[in-house]
Amino acid sequence: MTNKELQKTANEVRKGIVTAVHAAGAGHPGGSLSAADIFTYLYFEEMNINPEQPKDPDRDRFVLSKGHTAPGLYSAMAHRGYFPVEELTTLRKLGSRLQGHPSMQYLPGLDMSSGSLGQGISVACGMALSAKLDNKDYRTYTLLGDGEIEEGQVWEAAMFAGFRKLDNLVVIVDNNNLQIDGPVDQVCSPYPIDKKFEAFNFHVINVSAHDFDELRAAFAEARQTKGQPTAIIAHSVKGKGVSFMENQVSWHGVAPNDEEYAKAMEDLDKIGKALD
Numbered sequence: 001m002t003n004k005e006l007q008k009t010a011n012e013v014r015k016g017i018v019t020a021v022h023a024a025g026a027g028h029p030g031g032s033l034s035a036a037d038i039f040t041y042l043y044f045e046e047m048n049i050n051p052e053q054p055k056d057p058d059r060d061r062f063v064l065s066k067g068h069t070a071p072g073l074y075s076a077m078a079h080r081g082y083f084p085v086e087e088l089t090t091l092r093k094l095g096s097r098l099q100g101h102p103s104m105q106y107l108p109g110l111d112m113s114s115g116s117l118g119q120g121i122s123v124a125c126g127m128a129l130s131a132k133l134d135n136k137d138y139r140t141y142t143l144l145g146d147g148e149i150e151e152g153q154v155w156e157a158a159m160f161a162g163f164r165k166l167d168n169l170v171v172i173v174d175n176n177n178l179q180i181d182g183p184v185d186q187v188c189s190p191y192p193i194d195k196k197f198e199a200f201n202f203h204v205i206n207v208s209a210h211d212f213d214e215l216r217a218a219f220a221e222a223r224q225t226k227g228q229p230t231a232i233i234a235h236s237v238k239g240k241g242v243s244f245m246e247n248q249v250s251w252h253g254v255a256p257n258d259e260e261y262a263k264a265m266e267d268l269d270k271i272g273k274a275l276d
Helices: 005-025 029-033 034-048 068-078 087-092 120-133 150-161 193-199 212-224 258-276
Strands: 061-064 140-145 169-175 201-206 230-235
Touching: 005 029, 005 034, 005 068, 005 087, 005 212, 005 258, 029 068, 034 140, 034 212, 061 068, 061 120, 068 087, 087 120, 120 140, 120 150, 120 169, 150 169, 150 193, 169 193, 169 212, 193 201, 193 230, 201 212, 212 230
Parallel strands: 061 140, 140 169, 169 230, 201 230
Antiparallel strands: none
16 A cells, blocks of 8 residues: 555544544543554555455464554454444444454454453464464564553563564554553653663664654564564554544543544544545
8 A cells, every 4th residue: 555545544543443432432542543553554554464364374463462452453453344344333332342452252353352461462472483383474463552561571571582583573662652640751661662672682663653654664674674573663642633632641541522522533534635
């Protein structure tokens, strides 16, 4: 896809996020919106996947370690064809396949149930190691939050990945600088994130999470990197695309009311029209 096509798709993914969280009356819009471009690039450009064969043993794997941003993942999957976009409005509803955190027992195409912060990268390491042991070519991707990496298990997994030289693993950190309690550097600073991953023998790339040229180059560089796992530190804006949500920690886990929903969709419609 061209960058403009990716931008348009990401904007539709953002509309899906806002629509789903509004319909549910609960959820996590801020971090879903900050990662929308990453979800879009992974599902529409980077990963070897086929929605019609969600259990293909040779598919690339994705683990959403920061599982509370499931609305972003669901919206990307819906627009990619895993299930109807209209189903996004069932988010968190009784009997829905779209649980508040990803649950692989309900939704085909999910590679891991997640939500307990810090654990996803460990699972991703297992998937990457399994590919190595089986001489398979599939790659594994995992998305973490910058607040999430305050969890100690993340660094145990990073140590393992670096030691095992899992060059088929890409760890992406959505670095929007905000977590539920406030700015990450005021809660329990994980900075410098890049130097920490380098210390665990990762190849590290810093990018803008909202620049598809930079994302394209970073994922290409990750594929070319041998003997080391790659960490992509994606510098993002929490609530990206919705004017009153951007850089506002209060929108970490709050659903928009009807008036706020209308304003959010108006903002995204303007972005979409500017891309035509």
